[in-house]
Amino acid sequence: MTDPKIQQAIDACRPRGDDLQLPELDFLAQAVRSDPEVRRQYQRSQQFDACISGAFCDVPIPAGLADRLLAAVGTSPDQTPAIPAELPSPPSSGVASRQDSEPRRRWLRGVRPRTWATMAGSLAAAAALIGFLLVGQHFGVTEPVADERLPGEILAWDDAVVRQGWNDNVRATEPGERPLDPAVRGVPRRWGQIATRYDSKTIVYDLAPPGADQAVVFCMRSKARTTSLPNAPPWKAFSASGGLTLGVWRHGDMVYVLAVRGGPRRYREFIEASPWIGFRSGTGHPFSLIAKA
Amino acid sequence: MATEPTVGGDGLSPVRTPLRLDMRTLVVDHHRDIYRYAYRLTGRVEDAEDLTQQTFLIAQQRLHQVRQPERVLSWLFAILRTCYLKNERKSVPLPATAIELDVDSIPDGVSEKAIDEERLQAAIDELPDEFKLVLVMFYFEECSYKEIAERLQIPIGTVMSRLTRAKGRLRARLLEADLEADKKVDKVSEPKTTRQMVARP
Numbered sequence A: 001m002t003d004p005k006i007q008q009a010i011d012a013c014r015p016r017g018d019d020l021q022l023p024e025l026d027f028l029a030q031a032v033r034s035d036p037e038v039r040r041q042y043q044r045s046q047q048f049d050a051c052i053s054g055a056f057c058d059v060p061i062p063a064g065l066a067d068r069l070l071a072a073v074g075t076s077p078d079q080t081p082a083i084p085a086e087l088p089s090p091p092s093s094g095v096a097s098r099q100d101s102e103p104r105r106r107w108l109r110g111v112r113p114r115t116w117a118t119m120a121g122s123l124a125a126a127a128a129l130i131g132f133l134l135v136g137q138h139f140g141v142t143e144p145v146a147d148e149r150l151p152g153e154i155l156a157w158d159d160a161v162v163r164q165g166w167n168d169n170v171r172a173t174e175p176g177e178r179p180l181d182p183a184v185r186g187v188p189r190r191w192g193q194i195a196t197r198y199d200s201k202t203i204v205y206d207l208a209p210p211g212a213d214q215a216v217v218f219c220m221r222s223k224a225r226t227t228s229l230p231n232a233p234p235w236k237a238f239s240a241s242g243g244l245t246l247g248v249w250r251h252g253d254m255v256y257v258l259a260v261r262g263g264p265r266r267y268r269e270f271i272e273a274s275p276w277i278g279f280r281s282g283t284g285h286p287f288s289l290i291a292k293a
Numbered sequence B: 001m002a003t004e005p006t007v008g009g010d011g012l013s014p015v016r017t018p019l020r021l022d023m024r025t026l027v028v029d030h031h032r033d034i035y036r037y038a039y040r041l042t043g044r045v046e047d048a049e050d051l052t053q054q055t056f057l058i059a060q061q062r063l064h065q066v067r068q069p070e071r072v073l074s075w076l077f078a079i080l081r082t083c084y085l086k087n088e089r090k091s092v093p094l095p096a097t098a099i100e101l102d103v104d105s106i107p108d109g110v111s112e113k114a115i116d117e118e119r120l121q122a123a124i125d126e127l128p129d130e131f132k133l134v135l136v137m138f139y140f141e142e143c144s145y146k147e148i149a150e151r152l153q154i155p156i157g158t159v160m161s162r163l164t165r166a167k168g169r170l171r172a173r174l175l176e177a178d179l180e181a182d183k184k185v186d187k188v189s190e191p192k193t194t195r196q197m198v199a200r201p
Helices: A004-012 A023-034 A036-057 A065-072 A093-101 A112-128 A130-138 A150-164 A173-177 A263-269 B023-042 B045-065 B069-088 B117-126 B129-139 B145-152 B156-187
Strands: A190-194 A202-206 A215-221 A244-251 A254-261
Touching: A004 A023, A004 A036, A004 B156, A023 A036, A036 B023, A036 B117, A036 B129, A036 B156, A065 B023, A065 B045, A150 A190, A150 A202, A150 A215, A150 A244, A150 A254, A150 B045, A150 B069, A173 A190, A173 A202, A244 A263, A254 A263, B023 B045, B023 B069, B023 B117, B023 B129, B045 B069, B069 B129, B117 B129, B117 B156, B129 B145, B129 B156, B145 B156
Parallel strands: none
Antiparallel strands: A190 A202, A202 A215, A215 A254, A244 A254
């Protein structure tokens, strides 16, 4: 029976790699040199792994895959040069007719055909927020702002949550330090903790029932002395591409980002339905600038 | 002040620099690798194609964030992994009774031709996601255990443990037919034949 530490180290060595030269695997290198049995196992493992590695890459590619992908991303297969990718353009009519003649592919998660329409909507919303943004920049933004950059940040936060994993233990202490704003409706069914550039211990609550589209709230403790955020969940939310609707507000020293897939109507299901929505008593209009001492 | 969030945990921080990548090149150059990676994770042609498409659509949205075009494939893999986890997340633990074979059990002279594709994929499919990802990153991306730990943001010890267990399961599935054959041969008291996995002349 091989020493488990040696076995783990052998298994950690990549096929055809130089991992034995790593300082932390020096003990394995020495064992390989001095012990014929370990050397034999190492060599067999390397050979076996090389075979597996080769087999891993041996996957036939479906016919026409590249064409279907190029159509999906709105780039015609025979188009040269390629469209600039900084601002994805809506598919041209030529691309659309080409797609029609192709065998129908099911669209992912049912949201792809809506992407361009929502993108146009989000651009309009972004334009409406420009004035808001300029004021935010004037104050030196150290808190999230509902603008065209936020969806990208939220995607990164989503990724971080997926990597870290959700926590079902609602009695844990971490969420208590960054509680959900009472203005948010719904009972979180799980939570996660991630580092964002605004708060290294941001708590994210999952409000969506199992199987439903995304509805999460990111709760951050803000150190910003000034804020340009409303002091309650904004009724008029920011619509981003992919059906993502966002609302950002501040309550005390907490900043909340509500991200909901499914459009403004669904977004509003997660905030207080009071006619006074957007107004927290004694703190003024949500879109007014509130200087915090 | 903290830095901007990184993309896919691969150090590709979002910056607003002039773009040197375009979607067409990205798709044409990398769709095969992305599809193969997706197939190994999902085990199904349709799911793999959907995952491939999803990866490129997200990449299109975030292409402006790429700072190091030379590492774009690694970035695409990171997007793919995240999409996969979001779509598929299985919380099935690795069965405690699952057979794992250690490095002792590997026979001499294994050849690539002897690897049974169906059994390989079946073995991968049986693994929980966290083991599957580590395995695919190791064999497909040829990541070191340190790189896997960095990219998945998990401790190195966890990576090594998952790698050993996942490889043990793989060995068990790929070698089980040979072990069974050996048992049968032993029962009829015949000399051991060359294992199926062993390279034939």
